[in-house]
Amino acid sequence: xxxxxxxxxxxxxxxxxxxxxxxxxxxxxxxxxxxxxxxxxxxxxxxxxxxxxxxxxxxxxxxxxxxxxxxxxxxxxxxxxxxxxxxxxxxxxxxxxxxxxxxxxxxxxxxxxxxxxxxxxxxxxxxxxxxxxxxxxxxxxxxxxxxxxxxxxxxxxxxxxxxxxxxxxxxxxxxxxxxxxxxxxxxxxxxxxxxxxxxxxxxxxxxxxxxxxxxxxxxxxxxxxxxxxxxxxxxxxxxxxxxxxxxxxxxxxxxxxxxxxxxxxxxxxxxxxxxxxxxxxxxxxxxxxxxxxxxxxxxxxxxxxxxxxxxxxxxxxxxxxxxxxxxxxxxxxxxxxxxxxxxxxxxxxxxxxxxxxxxxxxxxxxxxxxxxxxxxxxxxxxxxxxxxxxxxxxxxxxxxxxxxxxxxxxxxxxxxxxxxxxxxxxxxxxxxxxxxxxxxxxxxxxxxxxxxxxxxxxxxxxxxxxxxxxxxxxxxxxxxxxxxxxxxxxxxxxxxxxxxxxxxxxxxxxxxxxxxxxxxxxxxxxxxxxxxxxxxxxxxxxxxxxxxxxxxxxxxxxxxxxxxxxxxxxxxxxxxxxxxxxxxxxxxxxxxxxxxxxxxxxxxxxxxxx
Numbered sequence: 001x002x003x004x005x006x007x008x009x010x011x012x013x014x015x016x017x018x019x020x021x022x023x024x025x026x027x028x029x030x031x032x033x034x035x036x037x038x039x040x041x042x043x044x045x046x047x048x049x050x051x052x053x054x055x056x057x058x059x060x061x062x063x064x065x066x067x068x069x070x071x072x073x074x075x076x077x078x079x080x081x082x083x084x085x086x087x088x089x090x091x092x093x094x095x096x097x098x099x100x101x102x103x104x105x106x107x108x109x110x111x112x113x114x115x116x117x118x119x120x121x122x123x124x125x126x127x128x129x130x131x132x133x134x135x136x137x138x139x140x141x142x143x144x145x146x147x148x149x150x151x152x153x154x155x156x157x158x159x160x161x162x163x164x165x166x167x168x169x170x171x172x173x174x175x176x177x178x179x180x181x182x183x184x185x186x187x188x189x190x191x192x193x194x195x196x197x198x199x200x201x202x203x204x205x206x207x208x209x210x211x212x213x214x215x216x217x218x219x220x221x222x223x224x225x226x227x228x229x230x231x232x233x234x235x236x237x238x239x240x241x242x243x244x245x246x247x248x249x250x251x252x253x254x255x256x257x258x259x260x261x262x263x264x265x266x267x268x269x270x271x272x273x274x275x276x277x278x279x280x281x282x283x284x285x286x287x288x289x290x291x292x293x294x295x296x297x298x299x300x301x302x303x304x305x306x307x308x309x310x311x312x313x314x315x316x317x318x319x320x321x322x323x324x325x326x327x328x329x330x331x332x333x334x335x336x337x338x339x340x341x342x343x344x345x346x347x348x349x350x351x352x353x354x355x356x357x358x359x360x361x362x363x364x365x366x367x368x369x370x371x372x373x374x375x376x377x378x379x380x381x382x383x384x385x386x387x388x389x390x391x392x393x394x395x396x397x398x399x400x401x402x403x404x405x406x407x408x409x410x411x412x413x414x415x416x417x418x419x420x421x422x423x424x425x426x427x428x429x430x431x432x433x434x435x436x437x438x439x440x441x442x443x444x445x446x447x448x449x450x451x452x453x454x455x456x457x458x459x460x461x462x463x464x465x466x467x468x469x470x471x472x473x474x475x476x477x478x479x480x481x482x483x484x485x486x487x488x489x490x491x492x493x494x495x496x497x498x499x500x501x502x503x504x505x506x507x508x509x510x511x512x513x514x515x516x517x518x519x520x521x522x523x524x525x526x527x528x529x530x531x532x533x534x535x536x537x538x539x540x541x542x543x544x545x546x547x548x549x550x551x552x553x554x555x556x557x558x559x560x561x562x563x564x565x566x567x568x569x570x571x572x573x574x575x576x577x578x579x580x581x582x583x584x585x586x587x588x589x590x591x592x593x594x595x596x597x598x599x600x601x602x603x604x605x606x607x608x609x610x
Contacts, residue, residue: 274290561601
């Protein structure tokens with residue numbers, strides 16, 4: 001089989017008028033999803049019928065539906081392949097008859113490419129068929145594998161290996177029932193990482209890599225890593241019409257990850273984006289079912305029931321569409337008109353029976369759900385008294401929490417007063433006393449050149465300077481003539497001088513001073529966060545960023561250290577002093593957010609009203 005791949009381009013039939021070299025380059029670029037390269041291949045060639053067809057294919061492939069009527073008897077082999085592909089993509093959609101027409105056209109393109117040894121055209125035709133099948137609801141291996149195996153037989157280069165592995169991982173994601181398939185999935189992921197390590201983000205194939213990797217990580221319950229890869233996929237898919245399906249799917253999965261993490265508002269936000277992007281019936285079902293989960297967790301049972309009810313009906317429509325499409329595939333694959341007719345009759349009977357069954361099951365399910373939600377509503381009313389008691393208990397807990405915050409604030413205020421008192425005593429009392437002693441000592445009428453006298457004067461000067469330094473050190477750190485930003489900058493310079501950690505400070509709009517006690521509290525918080533980085537993060541760089549708006553101060557403290565598992569820290573009641581910091585910020589009416597990924601560092605975001 002591999003020997004046929006080496007046939008020179010000159011052996012290709014060129015009766016359609018297009019350059020064989022141009023069409024080969026065009027199909028090779030499409031196979032690798034390099035749309036700009038495909039455009040250049042057409043621009044550098046003469047405008048012929050084949051190239052006009054190729055342009056129509058490129059546009060329909062990017063989602064801009066094209067219709068192109070051409071007399072296939074006047075086309076060469078390449079033109080006929082292009083014509084079938086154009087019609088295939090033009091018919092691809094929600095309508096079942098159009099989807100069958102797309103299947104027939106892609107099948108014919110595969111046959112022609114295979115028969116006349118058009119290798120790049122065959123690869124693209126096979127991926128077109130694979131994507132068509134992939135868009136159907138719950139398709140199994142029996143439809144998918146023959147085309148995947150056909151592609152495997154003609155694969156020649158690294159990009160082919162990447163494309164094949166992306167599809168194989170997609171199949172493996174549906175087979176997580178035993179340990180062997182899980183180990184196989186891990187092996188596939190290692191292989192995929194090695195194949196894509198040198199592929200730039202600008203390539204469309206890299207978007208598919210990020211998406212499939214994210215799904216695998218999600219199946220393994222590695223939700224933070226899955227979110228990281230999904231954001232990569234979403235960023236890359238943006239602006240790529242050929243990857244609009246991934247943009248839709250990635251948005252949906254990000255919403256589910258927020259829901260799994262208990263972030264219901266974020267889940268609802270991304271659900272709205274996913275719903276706005278989705279155009280197909282299957283995606284409508286997924287979004288309706290996700291909405292029912294989100295509103296259930298939010299306690300909005302009426303909305304949850306509404307979307308669950310809608311999803312049941314949509315699922316029935318999708319299942320019916322799939323059954324009809326499966327029936328149509330069997331009809332297309334039959335070799336004689338008699339077999340086609342018999343099969344169609346059987347499928348029509350089965351389709352009718354299935355529709356009746358689906359309708360009955362749907363009605364039964366709706367009735368069951370209605371009874372369930374009525375029961376839930378009755379139970380809710382019975383528990384109103386208990387909920388009132390719980391509310392009273394929550395009020396008590398809230399008061400205790402507020403008292404705790406007041407205690408923390410009082411403790412901080414007491415510490416600062418004590419620092420100020422000590423500093424003043426050192427500076428005003430002992431400092432003044434030492435200055436007076438030094439003055440009298442300088443006026444002693446003895447030999448000024450006496451070494452003992454000179455040593456005593458030096459020691460007295462050092463003691464005086466030491467006391468001044470202690471007075472300044474004991475001061476709050478946010479001096480009246482200095483302010484928050486200069487204090488943080490001075491702290492960063494002191495730390496950076498050790499060469500163990502480079503700390504940079506950036507500010508935007510920090511021209512005005514804040515209220516002194518607020519500056520002091522913020523400085524102590526940043527001090528504690530910086531100490532955490534030094535003690536725990538094993539970082540080489542840290543950045544402190546201030547952004548002051550009219551009524552809000554935003555602070556970001558980042559490092560490139562080892563990161564940590566946020567869930568583990570939360571289970572340990574927010575270690576490393578983060579719990580106390582969070583309470584301080586809550587007391588100021590602000591918000592405190594920690595974002596950390598193992599091996600990738602930590603970002604802490606603070607928003608405080610000013």
